[in-house]
Amino acid sequence: MPGTETLNPPASDGATSSWPAWTEPMRGALKRHVPLAPMTTLRIGGPADWYYPAESVEGLVAALAAGRAAGVPITLLGDGSNVLISDRGIRGLVVHNRARNIERRGNDLYAEAGASLADLVSRSRDESLTGLEFASGIFGSVGGAVYGNAGAYGRSIADVLVWAEVLTREGERLRLAKGDLEFAYRRSGCAANGWIVLSCLVRLSPGDHAAIGAEMERIIGIRATKLPVDIPSAGSYFKNIEDPSAEYGKVPAGRLLEDAGAKSLRVGDAGVYEKHANVIVNLGQATAADVLALADRMKDIVRRRYGIELENEVRFLGEPMG
Ligand SMILES: Cc1cc2nc3c(=O)[nH]c(=O)nc-3n(C[C@H](O)[C@H](O)[C@H](O)COP(=O)(O)OP(=O)(O)OC[C@H]3O[C@@H](n4cnc5c(N)ncnc54)[C@H](O)[C@@H]3O)c2cc1C
Structure with a gap:
């Protein structure tokens, strides 16, 4: 190279x-x-x-x-x-x-899409604004969060978003209201429409600084018991399965994977995280080929046991392999 x-x-x-x-x-x-x-x-x-x-x-x-x-x-x-x-x-x-500016506007926070979601969450606490606690500990940029409607515990970025400014395929800058962003579970209209998120506004409300901080700590504490913080991963590899009768309307893909025996699977240096069967971790020198082969095996055992087809949450980018 x-x-x-x-x-x-x-x-x-x-x-x-x-x-x-x-x-x-x-x-x-x-x-x-x-x-x-x-x-x-x-x-x-x-x-x-x-x-x-x-x-x-x-x-x-x-x-x-x-x-x-x-x-x-x-x-x-x-x-x-x-x-x-x-x-x-x-x-x-x-x-x-890497455009990372964040500003307070009344009780709203404006963020450029390259700002980290973690910085936006911390800023809401510093400003004693409540509404973003659910996003504590979620990795990634604000733009990535809008693109994939990031969330946890039954809440997602769409719940607090007022508008996002996007760049269209034609090069036009448009301010789209939440209702026009086509949000769904871990998805927005960005992929289908080729929108690039440039910035957004989230609506929060005044809250108690100590209570906001305590809730964020609580959520980060829970997440630390389930998700790898120091081992390379991309979080949940597959989407949960939508089911209105389940808690938060989803059956966790991790539960199906665990019951099907996924935790013992490994390909090269790509392994299934010991505390969460829906997370693929890089145990050293894993390649994308290792991860794809492991993900195929994970899908396969769930398909054979439950007849359910898992859908990728992690996005593959770049030159096709294989
Ligand atoms: C340990 C760990 C835990 C996680 N936990 C959660 C969780 O609880 N909930 C959750 O939802 N996610 C979780 N994730 C996944 C991830 O944090 C989110 O999906 C995050 O929103 C991705 O943002 P990003 O900036 O890293 O996007 P990237 O990974 O850089 O990109 C993802 C996709 O978004 C597109 N994209 C990025 N920015 C923009 C933009 N400005 N405009 C248009 N498209 C854009 C990219 O082209 C790509 O297709 C976790 C990840 C890790 C590593």
């Missing part, structure tokens, strides 16, 4: 580098052949052909516009906590959203 290169500043005579013209708006920060594994919580994945960390919403929009105009395939990466990146990497341009 070629080494990483950063785009050089223009030569003193004004001549530009030999990189293609579409890379111009990203000058100085764009890199080539960048390994993506360190940018994911699973610590797996090959290189991006081109990698651009967008530090502002304007930088993000400019990079997407430049890549799209040139017909370059574009992949947006948030905090990499819900993705499995191909061992062969990602062709084209990977834009890493």
Whole structure:
């Protein structure tokens, strides 16, 4: 694999580098052949052909516009906590959203999509605003949370969202109200419509600072007994199964997997987490191929035992393998 290169500043005579013209708006920060594994919580994945960390919403929009105009395939990466990146990497341009500003607006919080959900949750506590406690301990960016309608304990980001500003495939910036974002369980209309989330507003209400903090600690404490904090993973690998008669309207995929014997499964360095059968962990040098093979085995034992087809929650990005 070629080494990483950063785009050089223009030569003193004004001549530009030999990189293609579409890379111009990203000058100085764009890199080539960048390994993506360190940018994911699973610590797996090959290189991006081109990698651009967008530090502002304007930088993000400019990079997407430049890549799209040139017909370059574009992949947006948030905090990499819900993705499995191909061992062969990602062709084209990977834009890493790092626009992280958060502001209080009345009793609402405005966040750029690259802000971490954890920072938004902490900010709500610091401002004594209640409503985001359920999201304590969920990894990822605010944009990733809107894209996948992240949530826990029967609540999700859609419950507190007022609007999100998105960039459409046509390059238009639109402020969409919650009702137009097509939210469903662990899903929004972003994938189907090609919307990139730029920012959003969440509606909270004044609360008691100590009570908010205590509830967040309680939830983080519960999560720590079930989810790996120090071992690389992408959280739950499969979606829970929707069932109106079950608690929170879902049958946990982890319970089916556990009962079917998934905890003993391992492929290479990809294993099933000992405390949660719906979590795949990277025990060292796991590859995306290992994870895909393990996930196939997990689906297979649930299909054979229950006749249920598990659906991926973690998204595969990049060059197909196999
Ligand atoms: C230990 C652990 C526990 C977890 N627990 C939970 C949980 O309780 N509940 C839960 O819902 N999730 C959980 N997750 C999964 C993950 O935290 C969420 O899905 C998170 O919202 C993903 O955000 P991200 O920024 O990391 O997205 P990424 O992994 O970077 O990307 C995921 C997808 O979103 C797209 N995307 C990212 N940003 C944007 C944007 N701005 N606009 C459009 N598309 C975008 C990407 O292209 C990709 O397709 C957990 C993960 C871990 C590692």
